[in-house]
Amino acid sequence: MDNSTPRWAPSTGLVAVGWLLAVLAGAATAFFVLSGDRPGAVLLGVGTVALAAGAAHGTFVRPRLAADAWGVRVRNLGGTRRLDWTEVELRLATTRRLGRDVAVLELESDDLVVLGWLELGTDPRDVHDELLALRPA
Known part of the structure; x- marks a missing residue:
């Protein structure tokens, strides 16, 4: 596949925002764990995993x-x-x-x-x- 071949993939900016949000959600999860708020930590942990999975998918399936x-x-x-x-x-x-x-x-x-x-x-x-x-x- 040469450089003139049309290719389409998730937007690089959108994938970068996904990674940034996953890192921020991970930090918030750590804060909730340290503060003893288990329900909040679980909820944010699930969100962190979802954000990281979406960002990883956008990273690894290039070009789609x-x-x-x-x-x-x-x-x-x-x-x-x-x-x-x-x-x-x-x-x-x-x-x-x-x-x-x-x-x-x-x-x-x-x-x-x-x-x-x-x-x-x-x-x-x-x-x-x-x-x-x-x-x-």
């Missing part, structure tokens, strides 16, 4: 999606899966959530991969358009 003339590559914690253009069906799904339209990119082959703006770092509509332009006729 890549494409070239041969197909797409989707990366998750289990590794990278390559799908040829003949194997994958692209769809743009839009649903209404909390009063606004939310678009997600769906890649279907043997299984369904759903990617939103958090995973792609940009609007799924733009990614869909780029993928359609790359896909051979």
Whole structure:
């Protein structure tokens, strides 16, 4: 994969904020442990683990999606899966959530991969358009 290959990943800034919040939540958890507030420590501890897991996921699955003339590559914690253009069906799904339209990119082959703006770092509509332009006729 060369540098001209389009790639999409979670926003670096968003991942950095996730790590920062995980560190701050960890410090707050330590404070609650030392002050003897066990329920508060447990609650903040769960939040810390969730923030760290989200930030780690955003760090380790880079790039989340890549494409070239041969197909797409989707990366998750289990590794990278390559799908040829003949194997994958692209769809743009839009649903209404909390009063606004939310678009997600769906890649279907043997299984369904759903990617939103958090995973792609940009609007799924733009990614869909780029993928359609790359896909051979």
